[in-house]
Amino acid sequence: MKGEWQPGALIPGEIDLANEFSCARATINRALRELSEEGLIERKRKAGTRVREAPLRQARFEIPLIRAEIEAAGGRYDYQLLQRLVVKASPWLQERFSLTGRQRALRLFCLHRSDGAPYQFEERWINLVALPEAEAADFLALSPNEWLVRAVPFSQVEISFSAVAAGEPAVAHLEIEKDTPVFLIERATWWAGQALTYVKLFHLPGHRIRARY
Amino acid sequence: MKGEWQPGALIPGEIDLANEFSCARATINRALRELSEEGLIERKRKAGTRVREAPLRQARFEIPLIRAEIEAAGGRYDYQLLQRLVVKASPWLQERFSLTGRQRALRLFCLHRSDGAPYQFEERWINLVALPEAEAADFLALSPNEWLVRAVPFSQVEISFSAVAAGEPAVAHLEIEKDTPVFLIERATWWAGQALTYVKLFHLPGHRIRARY
DNA sequence: AAGTGGTCTAGACCACCTT
DNA sequence: AGGTGGTCTAGACCACTTG
Numbered sequence: 424m425k426g427e428w429q430p431g432a433l434i435p436g437e438i439d440l441a442n443e444f445s446c447a448r449a450t451i452n453r454a455l456r457e458l459s460e461e462g463l464i465e466r467k468r469k470a471g472t473r474v475r476e477a478p479l480r481q482a483r484f485e486i487p488l489i490r491a492e493i494e495a496a497g498g499r500y501d502y503q504l505l506q507r508l509v510v511k512a513s514p515w516l517q518e519r520f521s522l523t524g525r526q527r528a529l530r531l532f533c534l535h536r537s538d539g540a541p542y543q544f545e546e547r548w549i550n551l552v553a554l555p556e557a558e559a560a561d562f563l564a565l566s567p568n569e570w571l572v573r574a575v576p577f578s579q580v581e582i583s584f585s586a587v588a589a590g591e592p593a594v595a596h597l598e599i600e601k602d603t604p605v606f607l608i609e610r611a612t613w614w615a616g617q618a619l620t621y622v623k624l625f626h627l628p629g630h631r632i633r634a635r636y
Numbered sequence: 637m638k639g640e641w642q643p644g645a646l647i648p649g650e651i652d653l654a655n656e657f658s659c660a661r662a663t664i665n666r667a668l669r670e671l672s673e674e675g676l677i678e679r680k681r682k683a684g685t686r687v688r689e690a691p692l693r694q695a696r697f698e699i700p701l702i703r704a705e706i707e708a709a710g711g712r713y714d715y716q717l718l719q720r721l722v723v724k725a726s727p728w729l730q731e732r733f734s735l736t737g738r739q740r741a742l743r744l745f746c747l748h749r750s751d752g753a754p755y756q757f758e759e760r761w762i763n764l765v766a767l768p769e770a771e772a773a774d775f776l777a778l779s780p781n782e783w784l785v786r787a788v789p790f791s792q793v794e795i796s797f798s799a800v801a802a803g804e805p806a807v808a809h810l811e812i813e814k815d816t817p818v819f820l821i822e823r824a825t826w827w828a829g830q831a832l833t834y835v836k837l838f839h840l841p842g843h844r845i846r847a848r849y
Numbered sequence: 850a851a852g853t854g855g856t857c858t859a860g861a862c863c864a865c866c867t868t
Numbered sequence: 869a870g871g872t873g874g875t876c877t878a879g880a881c882c883a884c885t886t887g
Binding site for chain 1: 676842843
Binding site: 436437438449452455456466467468469470471472 | 851852853854855856857
């Protein structure tokens with residue numbers, strides 16, 4: 424941090440540092456491992472430890488449950504199921520969920536409100552081949568997200584952020600005009616190699632996602 | 637992962653696990669510490685280790701230099717300085733940079749291209765009180781971002797993502813229509829408690845930021 | 850071939866927090 | 869008050885990678 428070692432410079436080995444600071448090598452190792460995870464240094468066996476040329480910048484975003492997000496901001500959370508359909512997999516969904524045209528998926532439209540005002544519009548597909556028990560859930564009181572967290576607590580997730588022009592049916596439920604820029608979060612969830620769910624979360628204009636690093 | 641312990645369940649202590657797996661307590665400790673950093677378990681002295689009720693979901697996004705981002709996608713990177721102004725701090729900038737109305741900032745407009753096509757429009761302010769050496773830089777060949785990484789390799793960063801309607805001057809340089817939804821990254825950088833720079837990065841419609849967790 | 854980091858062991862002391 | 873995780877030590881072996 425002081426700039427004592429230039430970017431790219433080789434810093435002393437673990438044994439040297441342990442002597443310098445009069446501590447065990449394991450202690451130095453842990454410190455350097457943590458700096459390496461933060462992206463400040465680069466370590467290679469035999470080659471030694473170097474200050475990164477361009478510090479590897481990485482930001483951690485917390486992905487809260489929508490309920491927690493609204494309540495943390497001091498709002499009263501309110502969930503409403505708008506529509507619930509069992510559909511045959513359309514071509515793009517067949518590809519995404521690895522299904523055939525005869526297999527089925529659950530399609531859900533939901534609205535999340537903060538203090539009664541629309542906050543997030545959700546359009547979700549659930550793979551009924553991978554999660555047949557979803558067909559028995561009515562999603563009236565429990566939102567799909569909260570249901571899924573209970574049903575499949577650990578899963579692989581791919582998330583993406585983008586900006587899109589609001590279209591039907593999001594405009595109607597978010598009470599905004601057509602083609603307003605909305606912040607879109609897409610999330611695909613997997614478990615044991617099977618696609619479980621895919622969701623589009625539309626946020627009101629002005630919504631931000633923040634992080635520090 | 638197997639669901640052997642329910643969310644919220646207390647798992648065995650470090651000594652018990654060390655016996656169960658015939659290894660040292662330090663080894664168990666490291667494994668549990670890593671699971672805790674991943675957000676899967678929660679640890680408290682005396683209280684023990686529990687499976688998290690709702691797994692703390694956090695995504696790590698890499699924040700590459702724009703040059704690296706374009707080149708990684710196979711594009712030819714091209715940078716152009718559009719405008720460079722020394723300005724007196726406007727009220728909102730005074731607040732952001734902790735300046736008085738007499739103090740100055742550098743205002744820069746830049747365009748980043750991939751294979752000759754506009755990719756990102758950049759509007760940046762640099763605090764000339766905190767970084768007086770920036771006044772001598774011309775930013776013709778070296779982009780402000782790359783200059784700053786060299787000048788201040790380690791700094792605190794606050795980043796935010798949102799969706800906005802494209803306005804002047806971004807529309808002209810990105811060659812898009814007014815009010816097109818654009819993906820906006822805002823980044824504020826600090827060092828030793830001083831605000832160094834604030835930048836707005838406008839991306840073309842369709843731009844996505846992805847992460848897995 | 851040799852030096853570096855990666856990992857593990859066995860033991861120890863301590864701070865914190867719950868009971 | 870006591871049990872838990874947090875951290876450190878000293879020593880050891882090994883895998884990787886580069887000179």
